[in-house]
Amino acid sequence: MQVILIGRGTEPVPGQVVFNSRGVSAQHAKAVIDPAKNTIVLEDLGSTNGTFVNGFRIKRKSISHNDIILLADQRLNLQQIFDAARTTRENPNDYSVEFAKLQGVWDNYQLLLKQARSNNGMDSFMTVCLIVAPALLLGPIAGVVVGTAAGLGGGAMLGSSIGMAARELFTKNKSSKTQNLVTEIENDFKIHYVCPKCSRSLYGFPYEYYKKQKRCVQCSAIWIKS
Ligand SMILES: [Zn+2]
Numbered sequence: 382m383q384v385i386l387i388g389r390g391t392e393p394v395p396g397q398v399v400f401n402s403r404g405v406s407a408q409h410a411k412a413v414i415d416p417a418k419n420t421i422v423l424e425d426l427g428s429t430n431g432t433f434v435n436g437f438r439i440k441r442k443s444i445s446h447n448d449i450i451l452l453a454d455q456r457l458n459l460q461q462i463f464d465a466a467r468t469t470r471e472n473p474n475d476y477s478v479e480f481a482k483l484q485g486v487w488d489n490y491q492l493l494l495k496q497a498r499s500n501n502g503m504d505s506f507m508t509v510c511l512i513v514a515p516a517l518l519l520g521p522i523a524g525v526v527v528g529t530a531a532g533l534g535g536g537a538m539l540g541s542s543i544g545m546a547a548r549e550l551f552t553k554n555k556s557s558k559t560q561n562l563v564t565e566i567e568n569d570f571k572i573h574y575v576c577p578k579c580s581r582s583l584y585g586f587p588y589e590y591y592k593k594q595k596r597c598v599q600c601s602a603i604w605i606k607s
Pocket residue numbers: 576577578579580581597598599600601602
């Protein structure tokens with residue numbers, strides 16, 4: 382647990398985020414970092430002009446990378462909170478709190494990919510039920526219309542081959558949609574799955590892999606304290 386005070390001031394203060402702005406109160410808000418729960422909770426300290434998260438005035442709220450945070454008219458981002466937190470650590474190269482956040486980024490990515498792919502699987506199954514099954518039922522009728530020479534067997538074959546073609550078309554269309562979704566998930570993941578110090582991309586290997594490395598090979602930031 383680490384508490385970061387946020388308020389007005391003209392000089393940087395270790396362990397605090399300072400804004401040189403009249404709208405910001407001297408003791409405007411505080412951020413509580415909980416590395417165990419992997420959360421950051423922002424709390425307004427009775428400021429004059431308020432603390433806002435995504436347009437809503439808040440008293441106390443858990444915040445994440447995607448939130449737009451304003452203290453009066455000043456934009457606050459998570460990086461400022463992390464930077465202030467680091468100034469009070471024994472080792473300024475200690476990025477273990479920020480690195481721990483990547484576990485959630487990785488887990489979420491795996492979950493979203495799995496969902497995107499299983500949705501596709503289910504939709505293919507539905508396509509078989511909706512397209513192929515009626516085609517098989519219609520097959521004998523189509524067979525009669527086409528000609529008695531073809532007989533019931535020919536009709537069934539005709540019906541099912543239409544069904545197969547339709548299914549193939551549907552599956553292709555569906556898989557390109559899934560591909561788009563997967564690309565979106567990948568792109569968002571690539572933005573956040575980076576070294577918290579040098580922003581080097583960590584894409585391509587699981588969180589556990591980097592956890593074992595303990596340090597960034599590029600900037601030597603400490604990821605895991607030993
Ligand atoms: Zn690095």
